[in-house]
Amino acid sequence: xxxxxxxxxxxxxxxxxxxxxxxxxxxxxxxxxxxxxxxxxxxxxxxxxxxxxxxxxxxxxxxxxxxxxxxxxxxxxxxxxxxxxx
Amino acid sequence: xxxxxxxxxxxxxxxxxxxxxxxxxxxxxxxxxxxxxxxxxxxxxxxxxxxxxxxxxxxxxxxxxxxxxxxxxxxxxxxxxxxxxxxxxxxxxxxxxxxxxxxxxxxxxxxxxxxxxxxxxxxxxxxxxxxxxxxxxxxxxxxxxxxxxxxxxxxxxxxxxxxxxxxxxxxxxxxxxxxxxxxxxxxxxxxxxxxxxxxxxxxxxxxxxxxxxxxxxxxxxxxxxxxxxxxxxxxxxxxxxxxxxxxxxxxxxxxxxxxxxxxxxxxxxxxxxxxxxxxxxxxxxxxxxxxxxxxxxxxxxxxxxxxxxxxxxxxxxxxxxxxxxxxxxxxxxxxxxxxxxxxxxxxxxxxxxxxxxxxxxxxxxxxxxxxxxxxxxxxxxxxxxxxxxxxxxxxxxxxxxxxxxxxxxxxxxxxxxxxxxxxxxxxxxxxxxxxxxxxxxxxxxxxxxxxxxxxxxxxxxxxxxxxxxxxxxxxxxxxxxxxxxxxxxxxxxxxxxxxxxxxxxxxxxxxxxxxxxxxxxxxxxxxxxxxxxxxxxxxxxxxxxxxxxxxxxxxxxxxxxxxxxxx
Numbered sequence: 001x002x003x004x005x006x007x008x009x010x011x012x013x014x015x016x017x018x019x020x021x022x023x024x025x026x027x028x029x030x031x032x033x034x035x036x037x038x039x040x041x042x043x044x045x046x047x048x049x050x051x052x053x054x055x056x057x058x059x060x061x062x063x064x065x066x067x068x069x070x071x072x073x074x075x076x077x078x079x080x081x082x083x084x085x086x
Numbered sequence: 087x088x089x090x091x092x093x094x095x096x097x098x099x100x101x102x103x104x105x106x107x108x109x110x111x112x113x114x115x116x117x118x119x120x121x122x123x124x125x126x127x128x129x130x131x132x133x134x135x136x137x138x139x140x141x142x143x144x145x146x147x148x149x150x151x152x153x154x155x156x157x158x159x160x161x162x163x164x165x166x167x168x169x170x171x172x173x174x175x176x177x178x179x180x181x182x183x184x185x186x187x188x189x190x191x192x193x194x195x196x197x198x199x200x201x202x203x204x205x206x207x208x209x210x211x212x213x214x215x216x217x218x219x220x221x222x223x224x225x226x227x228x229x230x231x232x233x234x235x236x237x238x239x240x241x242x243x244x245x246x247x248x249x250x251x252x253x254x255x256x257x258x259x260x261x262x263x264x265x266x267x268x269x270x271x272x273x274x275x276x277x278x279x280x281x282x283x284x285x286x287x288x289x290x291x292x293x294x295x296x297x298x299x300x301x302x303x304x305x306x307x308x309x310x311x312x313x314x315x316x317x318x319x320x321x322x323x324x325x326x327x328x329x330x331x332x333x334x335x336x337x338x339x340x341x342x343x344x345x346x347x348x349x350x351x352x353x354x355x356x357x358x359x360x361x362x363x364x365x366x367x368x369x370x371x372x373x374x375x376x377x378x379x380x381x382x383x384x385x386x387x388x389x390x391x392x393x394x395x396x397x398x399x400x401x402x403x404x405x406x407x408x409x410x411x412x413x414x415x416x417x418x419x420x421x422x423x424x425x426x427x428x429x430x431x432x433x434x435x436x437x438x439x440x441x442x443x444x445x446x447x448x449x450x451x452x453x454x455x456x457x458x459x460x461x462x463x464x465x466x467x468x469x470x471x472x473x474x475x476x477x478x479x480x481x482x483x484x485x486x487x488x489x490x491x492x493x494x495x496x497x498x499x500x501x502x503x504x505x506x507x508x509x510x511x512x513x514x515x516x517x518x519x520x521x522x523x524x525x526x527x528x529x530x531x532x533x534x535x536x537x538x539x540x541x542x543x544x545x546x547x548x549x550x551x552x553x554x555x556x557x558x559x560x561x562x563x564x565x566x567x568x569x570x571x572x573x574x575x576x577x578x579x580x581x582x583x584x585x586x587x588x589x590x591x592x593x594x595x596x597x598x599x600x601x602x603x604x605x606x607x608x609x610x611x612x613x614x615x616x617x618x619x620x621x622x623x624x625x626x627x628x629x630x631x632x633x634x635x636x637x638x639x640x641x642x643x644x645x646x647x648x649x650x651x652x653x
Contacts, residue, residue, distance in 0.1 A: 019513035042320050046266060046578035054575045063267050 004077045012073070015051050016044050028074040037072075045070055052076075057085030087455060088239040088247070088295040089303035092165035093395045096143070096158045097289040097382060098133050107399045110381050110407055111427065117273045117285050117383055125189075125257030127574055128264060129271055133287035133383040134255055148211060151184050152204055155252050156211045158290035163212070166294055168246045175244045176209050176218040179231035179251035180387035181585060183220075186256030188561055199561075202554050202609035214248065217615055220607035221387075222556060224585045225350070225441030226311070227251065228291070228390020229449055230604055233309040235295045236449075237622035240462040245297060251391035252290040258561075259386075260286060261568050262581035266319070268354050276351035276377035276409050277358050277423045279416030284352040287383030291392035301454055304398045307434075308450030310334035310626065311602040313549070313594040319442050319582045321356055325364030327600065328440055331448035332368040334628060335436060339450065344373055345432035346406045346424070348397040350439045351377020352384050359417050361438060366419030376424045380410025390439050390447070397435055398451055406430050442582060443591030445603050465624045467632070467652040471532045475501075475525050475647040482532050494642035498524050505531065509596065516560040516583035518639040519592050522551065525647035526593045526633055533651055546630040548601035548623045549590045551649075552616050553638040556607050557586040589637065601629045611636055620652070 009023035018038070031037035033045070040048075045066050052058040058080065060066050069079045094102065098116035099109040116133035120126075135143075145153040155178065168174060183201040187194045197203045205218035221231040228251040235247035253259075263269050263286060270283035299305045312330040314322035321328070332347075347370060349361050358377075365371060378393050385392055400407045408426040415423060434452035473482050477494045480487040480501065492500040495517065501524045502512050515523060526549075564580040582588060590603035602623050608615060620634045631653035639645040 017513040018510070020510055041317065043318070043579050043582060049267075050265065050575050050577060054573075 001077060001081065004081060005073055008073055008077055008080070011051055011055065012048070015047050016040065026073060029072050031072060032070055052080065056080050058083050087299050087305050087307055088236040088297060089299040089305045090293050090398065091296040091298055091303065092162045092294040094158050094162035094292045095289065095392055095395055096154060097392065098135055098139065099381070102161065103395055103399060107396060110378070110396055111400070111405065113410065115273065115381050115410060116287065117380070126260050127571065130260060130264070130269055131271055131273055131285045132255060132260070133285065135288050145211070148207060149184050149187060149198060149204070151252065151254055152208050152211070154254070154290045155208045155250050158252070158292045159212050159248055159250050162248070162292040162294050168294065168296065170213045170215065172216060173245040174214060175216050175238060175247045176205070176214045177231045177235050177247055177249045178205050178208065178218060178220045179227040179249065179391060180220060180253055181222060181224060181227055182253060182259055182386070185258050185561060186254055188258065188565060199558055200554060201556050201607045206609045217609060217612055219615060219619065221604065222607050223441065223445055223587045223604045224443050225384070225386060226390060226439045226445045226447040227387040228392070229437060229439045229447040230311060230390070232293065232306065232391065232394065232449055233311060233447065234619065234622060236306040236309060237625050238618070239295055239297050240625065241464055241622060243618055247295045248292065249295060249391060250290065250292040251388035253386035253388055254288050255286050257568065258565065261576040262564065262584065265576040265578040265581055270353065273411055274353035274379050274383065275411035275413070276353045276379050277362065277415065277417050277421065278353070278412050279414045281353040281355065281358060281416055283354050284379065285383035287385040289382060289385040289388040289392050291388045291395055293391055293395065299455055304451050304453055305455040306449055307452050307455055308335040308337050308339060309448070310628070311445060311447045311604065312600050313591065313603045314444040314446065315594040315598050315600055316444055317595065318444065318588050318591040321360040321440055322444070323360065325360040325367065327444065327446035328361055328364035328438065329367045330600065331446045332364060332370065332436065332438065335448035335450045341370065341373060343432050343434045343452065343454065345401045345430040345435050346374040346376055346397070347436045347438060348393055349375050349377045351379055351409065353379055353411065357440060361440065362417035362419040362421050365421060371420050372422055374406050374422050374424045374428065374430070376407055376409045378407065380412070390437065394437050394449070394451065397437065401430060401433070401435055402453070404429055404431060442585050443587040443603060444594055445587065445591070462625050464621045467621065467624060470651045470653060471529050471536070472650040473525050473529045473647065475521065477643055477645060480528070482528055501528065514579065515592060516563070518557060518559065518586060518637070519583060519589040521639050521645055521647050522589035522637050523592050523596070525637070525649050529633065529649055529651055530597060545598050545600045546628055547597070547599040548629045548632040549593045549599055549603045550606070550620055550623050550632060550634040551590060551637040552606045552608055553586065553636065554608055554610060555638050555640040557584045559639055559641065560584045593633065602626060
């Protein structure tokens with residue numbers, strides 16, 4: 001799980017162009033959206049949906065479905081480990 | 087105030103306004119399901135031209151986009167007698183022009199990709215001799231273009247303005263909207279409880295504007311464009327920008343003569359809810375409201391013009407067209423959504439539209455105009471500060487600024503890191519938006535230094551840019567994400583930046599500017615047209631100042647920002 005969390009952090013930094021962050025800067029339990037976290041927005045959520053499909057073969061039907069998953073890096077890792085197809 | 091003196095619609099429902107209006111009144115729709123379309127690995131519903139129609143419109147030496155525009159404009163010109171001289175201007179409203187020709191199999195010649203050159207060919211084919219202007223303002227382009235045409239006539243810059251709205255669909259656009267999860271695979275259902283998204287459509291629609299105003303014409307008597315300054319692709323949940331355009335377009339006019347509000351009504355969850363809030367907050371929840379996307383889908387650059395034409399012919403015919411696809415109210419605000427065709431005896435209507443980049447627009451059309459129509463006094467604008475950024479240099483108010491010996495994109499990053507620092511969204515922007523963002527930041531910094539504590543309200547500021555390369559750089563980046571059918575993952579972020587007016591949205595958000603935002607594409611840098619169009623924007627007395635000028639990003643070696651703050 002630790003490995004997957006690190007991999008996800010690296011992926012998130014790359015696909016969302018979080019240029020000034022390193023994986024160490026991201027608290028796996030911290031919220032990704034809104035104040036107090038990484039401050040991601042609705043387009044970032046859509047990019048995360050693409051990331052899940054492209055890298056892990058997980059297809060989400062709607063942005064709403066992503067909402068419950070993209071709460072923290074730890075939560076995404078949990079979901080990916082249970083649903084990944086590649 | 088300008089009047090509509092002729093019009094035409096070419097859509098999958100027909101090639102004349104009459105044929106289109108009769109089809110819509112009879113409840114016909116152009117929406118069809120599609121499956122297994124080359125380059126689009128998912129089923130979708132859209133309103134597309136048939137192959138026979140495309141063949142019928144194609145003119146030698148022109149692309150399909152250009153041919154269709156020429157055909158629609160010629161048909162509109164048949165309905166009126168106007169001289170095609172130095173007093174007539176062509177305004178094209180289009181979001182993606184020839185983009186369907188940019189395929190993975192090979193890049194077409196540059197003259198196809200540059201929208202200004204395309205507009206030049208359309209102008210020559212119909213015999214217009216003045217420089218054409220393309221309004222590329224995302225989904226509001228059509229209404230934006232009508233508003234520009236109206237102002238150019240009010241300023242007496244021209245006697246007639248031909249306004250043609252047109253867009254064609256392609257794997258590029260359809261996969262982009264799909265990646266935004268904005269498409270419904272079934273026919274769309276505006277304002278309905280069960281709505282799940284929009285359908286895309288193809289059309290060309292032309293309006294000829296002139297100064298021949300009067301009670302036997304449809305006259306543009308109110309207009310406004312405002313920015314949410316909220317987000318580049320999500321509408322403000324409070325619908326603030328949309329409420330502002332409703333109130334400012336209505337002005338002092340009461341609502342007694344209002345037959346209806348023709349809403350944008352794309353049938354996405356967010357758009358329709360936002361519009362409903364705006365309409366309710368403007369106190370117009372009782373006014374009959376409809377949307378026409380169930381007949382045509384979202385025809386993008388054509389939408390504002392096509393829907394205005396259909397609505398004015400319907401009101402003339404004593405009818406409010408029913409909202410196809412609508413059954414049960416699925417938005418807040420207790421709106422009066424018209425489901426089936428309903429009679430009306432009133433003589434005006436309000437057209438609303440909203441789009442990416444946070445922009446909103448509204449126009450008020452009436453066949454019973456107030457008297458008047460004198461030349462609008464153009465405000466005199468004074469340049470307060472100006473900036474020039476090239477790949478090698480930066481000059482602010484004529485003074486050379488330190489570049490850290492950086493060049494190209496590295497120069498823009500250097501300027502961000504040295505002078506701005508607090509806006510990591512910079513790294514998410516495409517090249518055009520980075521250029522516009524850095525240039526306006528440095529300009530506004532200069533303004534604040536000069537002004538000291540004496541701050542002026544920046545929310546009443548317009549942000550108007552002109553360029554010739556449009557979003558060519560971003561287009562190629564997005565195309566790369568759909569190039570390989572075995573690795574088809576269209577990027578939603580990359581797609582959003584294929585609209586050049588996103589840079590206006592970025593600047594508006596950063597500086598909380600609620601004034602008009604627009605991106606205009608020109609065949610070449612033309613100071614006269616830029617001055618005239620900026621002045622036209624300032625006719626709207628909401629604005630206290632404007633950030634305007636040339637903003638063009640072709641490549642890392644070839645870009646130019648030449649911007650000014652004026653008031």
